[in-house]
Amino acid sequence: MLPPDDPLTLLQRMEIPAPDATRRADSLLKANLAYRQKFADGPQKSGWLARLLGRSPSTKEHVMRKISLTQGGVFATVALIALATALDYTQPSRLQYSGPVGYAQYAKTSALVDDKSARPTYTQLSDSIDNVRGSVGISLPSAREMLSSLSLKGAIDAATSGPSAPVASRPAEMADAERKVESFASANVTPMPAPVPSVAMAPVAPGLPSDGLMQPMVAEGGDKFANLPDQTMQEVAQAPVSTFSADTDTASYTAVRRMIEFGHLPPAYAVRTEEFLNYFHYNYALPEDRSQPFAPTVAVYPNPWNPQTKLMHVGIKAYDLPAETRKPVNLVLLIDVSGSMSSPDKLELAKKSFALMLDKMQPSDVVSIVTYAGYAGIALPPTSVENKDRILAALNSLSAGGGTAGAAGLETAYTLARQNFKKDGVNRILLATDGDFNIGTSAPGGVAAYVAQQRSSGVFLSVLGFGMGNYQDATMQAIAQNGNGVAAYIDSLSEARRVLGDELTSTMFTVAKDVKFQVEFNPAAVKSYRLLGYETRALRREDFNNDKVDAGEVGAGHEVTAIYEIVPVGTVLKEPNDSSLRYYSPAEGVDASSRQTDEARANELAFLRIRYKLPDADTSQLIERPVTRADEKDSVAETSADTRFATAVAGFSRLLRGAQGVYNFGYADVATLAQSARGDDGNGERGRFIELVKNAGAIAGTQPKSREDGGVAFPPPQ
Amino acid sequence: MNQEPSSPSEDDLLRSAQAGDALSFGLWIERQYDFIYRLAYRLLGHKMDAEDLTHDICLSLPDKLRKFSGRGSARGWLAQVVLNAGRDRLRQRGRLATSLLNEEISASSNDNPAEAVYLQQVLTVMKSLPEKSCHALLLAAEGLSTAEMATALQCSEGTVGWRVSTARAELTKRLTEERHAATR
Numbered sequence: 065m066l067p068p069d070d071p072l073t074l075l076q077r078m079e080i081p082a083p084d085a086t087r088r089a090d091s092l093l094k095a096n097l098a099y100r101q102k103f104a105d106g107p108q109k110s111g112w113l114a115r116l117l118g119r120s121p122s123t124k125e126h127v128m129r130k131i132s133l134t135q136g137g138v139f140a141t142v143a144l145i146a147l148a149t150a151l152d153y154t155q156p157s158r159l160q161y162s163g164p165v166g167y168a169q170y171a172k173t174s175a176l177v178d179d180k181s182a183r184p185t186y187t188q189l190s191d192s193i194d195n196v197r198g199s200v201g202i203s204l205p206s207a208r209e210m211l212s213s214l215s216l217k218g219a220i221d222a223a224t225s226g227p228s229a230p231v232a233s234r235p236a237e238m239a240d241a242e243r244k245v246e247s248f249a250s251a252n253v254t255p256m257p258a259p260v261p262s263v264a265m266a267p268v269a270p271g272l273p274s275d276g277l278m279q280p281m282v283a284e285g286g287d288k289f290a291n292l293p294d295q296t297m298q299e300v301a302q303a304p305v306s307t308f309s310a311d312t313d314t315a316s317y318t319a320v321r322r323m324i325e326f327g328h329l330p331p332a333y334a335v336r337t338e339e340f341l342n343y344f345h346y347n348y349a350l351p352e353d354r355s356q357p358f359a360p361t362v363a364v365y366p367n368p369w370n371p372q373t374k375l376m377h378v379g380i381k382a383y384d385l386p387a388e389t390r391k392p393v394n395l396v397l398l399i400d401v402s403g404s405m406s407s408p409d410k411l412e413l414a415k416k417s418f419a420l421m422l423d424k425m426q427p428s429d430v431v432s433i434v435t436y437a438g439y440a441g442i443a444l445p446p447t448s449v450e451n452k453d454r455i456l457a458a459l460n461s462l463s464a465g466g467g468t469a470g471a472a473g474l475e476t477a478y479t480l481a482r483q484n485f486k487k488d489g490v491n492r493i494l495l496a497t498d499g500d501f502n503i504g505t506s507a508p509g510g511v512a513a514y515v516a517q518q519r520s521s522g523v524f525l526s527v528l529g530f531g532m533g534n535y536q537d538a539t540m541q542a543i544a545q546n547g548n549g550v551a552a553y554i555d556s557l558s559e560a561r562r563v564l565g566d567e568l569t570s571t572m573f574t575v576a577k578d579v580k581f582q583v584e585f586n587p588a589a590v591k592s593y594r595l596l597g598y599e600t601r602a603l604r605r606e607d608f609n610n611d612k613v614d615a616g617e618v619g620a621g622h623e624v625t626a627i628y629e630i631v632p633v634g635t636v637l638k639e640p641n642d643s644s645l646r647y648y649s650p651a652e653g654v655d656a657s658s659r660q661t662d663e664a665r666a667n668e669l670a671f672l673r674i675r676y677k678l679p680d681a682d683t684s685q686l687i688e689r690p691v692t693r694a695d696e697k698d699s700v701a702e703t704s705a706d707t708r709f710a711t712a713v714a715g716f717s718r719l720l721r722g723a724q725g726v727y728n729f730g731y732a733d734v735a736t737l738a739q740s741a742r743g744d745d746g747n748g749e750r751g752r753f754i755e756l757v758k759n760a761g762a763i764a765g766t767q768p769k770s771r772e773d774g775g776v777a778f779p780p781p782q
Numbered sequence: 783m784n785q786e787p788s789s790p791s792e793d794d795l796l797r798s799a800q801a802g803d804a805l806s807f808g809l810w811i812e813r814q815y816d817f818i819y820r821l822a823y824r825l826l827g828h829k830m831d832a833e834d835l836t837h838d839i840c841l842s843l844p845d846k847l848r849k850f851s852g853r854g855s856a857r858g859w860l861a862q863v864v865l866n867a868g869r870d871r872l873r874q875r876g877r878l879a880t881s882l883l884n885e886e887i888s889a890s891s892n893d894n895p896a897e898a899v900y901l902q903q904v905l906t907v908m909k910s911l912p913e914k915s916c917h918a919l920l921l922a923a924e925g926l927s928t929a930e931m932a933t934a935l936q937c938s939e940g941t942v943g944w945r946v947s948t949a950r951a952e953l954t955k956r957l958t959e960e961r962h963a964a965t966r
Contacts, residue, residue: 071904071953075824075923078901083819087833092812095840099799099807102844327808408816 085558086752089325093759096327295599297592297631300585306595307603310579310616310624313541314563315529315553317343320720322555324760330720337597337717341625344713344749346706348381348623357576357618358382360672360689363707365697367629368737369715369729376593376628376691377707378583378672382575384621392489393429393572394446398477399462400497402437406464409555410531414496415459417528417560422456424565425449432480433458436473446484474511481523490572491523492549497540498531516546516614524574524617528563529553541600548577548617562747573620576676578684580615581626582608583691589669593630596714608675611684618676627714629725630669667692700737708741709750716757731761796856800847807847811840817857817924818864824920825868827905839867858933861926865917865934907956915949922946 298306316339320330351359358380367373397418405411422431426449433444433455444458477493485491515525525547527540544551552563580603585593607613618624674687697703700711716734718726735757742750792810799807818839823832843863850859908916914935921931931946932939 070950071957072919072923072950074897074901074904075919076925078824078923080820080823081829083816083829083833083836087837088815088819091833091837091840092808092815094837095811095843096804096808098841099811099844100804102848103802103804103807326812 082557085556086755089759090755093325093327093762097762295594295596297594297629299592300587300590300633304587305582305584305605306593306628307580307582307605307608308595308598308626309601309603310581310618311338311598311601312342312616312618312622312624313339313544313551314343315339315540315551318553318555318559319529321756324756324763327763329760329763332721335717335720336600337714337721338601338626339597340713340717341597341627341710342623344623344709344753345747346379346381346623346625346710347743348379348706350381350383354383356685356687357676357678358674358687360674360687361706362672362689362691362695363697363703364630364669364691364695365700365703365707365711368700368711368733369718369726370629371727373629373631373725374696375711375714376583376630376670377625377703377710378581378627379623379625379706379710380618380674381623382618382620385573385575390426390573392486393425394481394484394486394489394491395425395429395431395572396477396481396493397431397433398473398493398495399433399435399443400437400473400495401435401462401464403464404498405530407531410498411462411464413554413557413560414528414530415462416557417554417564418459418494418496419456420557420560421564422449422452430484430486431455432484433462434473434477434480435462436476437464442476442480446480474514478518478521478523482521485522490574492572493523493525493547494528495525495543496528496530498529512542512546515543519546519548524548527551530555545614545616548574548614550617550619562749574617574679575620575622577617577679578611578613578615579618579624579674579676580608580613580684582673582675583628583670584673585630585670586665586668587633588666589633591631591633593628596627596629597717598626608673611677611682625710627710665690667694669693669696701740705741705743709738709743712738712741712757713753716753716760720760731757731764735761793856796847796850797852800850800852807844811843814857814860815840818860821861821864821920821924822868824924825865826871831871835864835867835871839864842867854933855927855930858926858930861921861930861934862936869913903957903960904953907953907960910956911949911952914945915952918942918945918949919953 313336316334316336320334320340323330323334348361349359351357361377361379361381363377364374365377367375399411399414401411405414425431429449430446431444431449432442432446435441435443443462444455447454447458449455474493474495477495481491481493518525525543526549527544527547529540529551530553540551554560554563582605583593601616603613603615616624668690670691672689672691675684676687677684700708703711712734715726715729715737716731719729719731719734735754738750738754738757742754745751792813795806795810795813799810815836819832819836822835822839823829826832826835846863850856908919911919918931918935921934926934928939928942931942935942935945937945
């Protein structure tokens with residue numbers, strides 16, 4: 065043993081400050097770009113990932129080129145990352161569990177395979193397993209069998225069924241999740257725009273696009289994202305009312321940012337506009353009267369990416385709670401300590417994140433820790449924050465290991481939460497996981513249903529996602545939505561500081577629940593519209609007034625932002641026969657304009673309604689506000705900085721999604737617009753956004769334009 | 783920190799990157815960034831300098847990849863790249879700046895003032911050691927394996943242990959001398 069003051073020990077212990085995240089991202093991006101330049105035309109030897117492709121070296125050259133250069137290729141590439149990640153991060157010790165762990169990882173990988181391309185892709189994956197076995201020298205018994213049973217059933221089936229994800233194995237369980245998952249599947253079967261002309265390649269099965277080694281189901285490293293195809297333009301005449309649920313999730317933005325900082329444009333379906341918008345803070349006006357949690361801010365202005373349309377920006381900001389008026393907190397940390405969490409950006413980051421969070425809590429708050437892996441255990445019985453050291457010690461002692469289905473972690477967490485229930489307080493479970501949901505099989509009706517059922521007991525649940533590689537976005541979203549909580553993705557300590565430090569109040573203290581938005585457009589003023597984002601949050605029109613229908617929560621100090629793209633009316637349109645509408649009156653003629661007897665109404669573009677419930681109320685309140693010509697601005701420049709920034713964020717998401725109806729508007733324009741709206745940018749998030757946009761532009765610049773604009777909705781302006 | 787053994791797959795990633803696979807490179811470099819940065823910090827003793835050096839190394843790696851023979855440990859090779867780059871940077875900067883910059887290190891280890899003072903002495907003395915000894919200590923402190931250190935220091939695995947123990951003895955001896963000088 066070394067003496068305690070051995071200089072080498074001292075050197076080992078020496079504190080090294082963490083590198084700046086922005087600088088890190090910048091260096092990594094530039095290194096990737098430099099690599100592409102260096103290797104674009106260089107000699108290509110057979111590499112490990114090339115062998116994974118199961119192709120001969122001669123065709124591999126094309127494949128590799130395409131991978132780095134085409135959008136379709138990005139999908140192919142990320143599929144390989146999934147394999148690489150699955151195999152690569154596998155520590156020897158975890159191979160002891162190679163059955164279940166291997167299975168779980170392949171189940172995740174197989175999320176990449178979509179129905180149509182399942183067979184050929186299966187062959188490739190299957191072949192590659194042999195290659196991997198040979199080249200890496202690890203054993204994955206029965207991986208091939210697992211894969212074969214999975215791939216035939218298609219991606220979503222595979223990812224949500226079988227022993228690795230028992231909780232989602234019964235299809236009837238999670239109506240909500242399932243709806244999303246289905247749409248997810250269909251969204252991603254949508255062919256990629258502008259397939260790149262094929263090059264000489266090994267023969268592939270008919271029906272598989274020649275450049276599509278894998279289909280766009282593939283997300284970064286096996287991460288699974290829930291999203292729907294873009295909202296289409298709705299004719300006001302046919303669908304005058306748009307209804308959606310509030311959403312304060314931010315996971316999509318963080319995950320996409322990580323992909324871009326990693327040097328890749330995200331697949332379109334990973335981009336959820338509403339989560340982009342709601343990641344940022346806006347200084348919307350607060351309600352004058354505290355009896356109401358928020359008041360809407362509205363602006364209508366020309367659309368910077370399509371001069372023929374306008375944007376309608378709707379924002380609400382909930383009032384914040386000063387620390388002294390906070391309710392007591394009963395918090396249960398439910399931490400996934402299964403083998404897949406053993407990575408510096410997973411369990412270690414989760415531990416640090418929770419340590420940060422403790423600083424923001426009050427001494428009287430109570431924290432308990434439940435872990436799950438091979439078994440569920442109480443790592444820390446309920447302990448008040450006064451004894452912070454005990455909590456920290458318990459956190460520090462956590463280590464990842466094991467991998468088989470754990471029992472009842474969730475149930476243990478709820479039991480603890482209920483035992484220490486604070487009647488007038490916040491009772492919440494924070495689930496930290498990489499999405500490998502092997503939570504107890506005994507939960508009837510699956511995790512989401514179980515969480516929804518527990519919600520009525522007053523215990524809410526939020527999900528914190530960690531790590532890249534097998535983040536199960538769809539599942540996480542479903543669970544958080546059912547638990548009256550948010551889903552956030554934490555990729556770095558600075559993000560943890562944001563979510564658990566600065567925003568702890570909004571994450572924990574709900575000021576309004578079941579917040580629903582409804583916009584009725586005036587057919588005399590608006591011809592058609594489309595909501596940007598919120599695809600997974602759409603509600604049926606009748607759900608708006610139905611207090612039984614669950615919707616999003618808004619935390620203290622949170623903002624919710626939505627942007628509509630609207631087409632002003634050119635001609636007078638006929639209206640549907642629906643007497644419940646504000647702008648419709650059956651007694652009057654068919655001409656919309658002639659019915660506008662009320663001059664004020666003629667001046668209205670739309671009518672905004674927001675429904676919400678106070679946190680412990682069962683009946684909803686209604687906020688109403690007409691959107692009038694007075695809200696209209698002649699140019700984007702005249703709008704508030706918040707509106708401009710939100711517009712830039714929405715524009716960025718449109719570009720990343722390769723959306724239709726974007727003209728003469730690129731990443732540089734987004735950056736310029738955002739720069740003009742940077743404001744005081746207290747926590748630097750707007751500045752980082754601008755950097756991100758520039759990086760995305762740089763990446764897009766190294767690739768041939770692969771996202772041709774369909775231009776279906778509107779012809780480009782002359 | 784960073785004492786996890788380098789897995790064979792890391793080498794595989796590097797070799798695949800050498801073969802022209804951009805994604806392997808991306809994965810590989812993302813996982814190496816912190817390692818490079820930590821070594822750079824140990825060499826330069828200053829956060830922003832370390833970030834600068836890491837940035838330059840990251841950008842030069844695509845070029846350097848072509849020169850990597852593939853023999854020996856990939857991480858060891860990378861450590862060698864960092865040591866070389868750090869040497870160049872130190873030469874540019876000159877000795878005076880180096881000793882000044884140690885201030886920051888002592889300031890950051892503030893949980894135990896006595897230890898911070900001692901660490902400061904250790905770092906100062908390390909600068910006066912022959913470069914080979916200094917590098918050996920630095921890599922050992924960062925937890926590199928014998929094989930990795932052998933590649934990084936361009937010596938045989940058998941020599942690594944000897945190098946580290948010599949360096950440590952040298953360091954301890956000079957520290958004791960300094961103390962005597964200070965108390966006299």
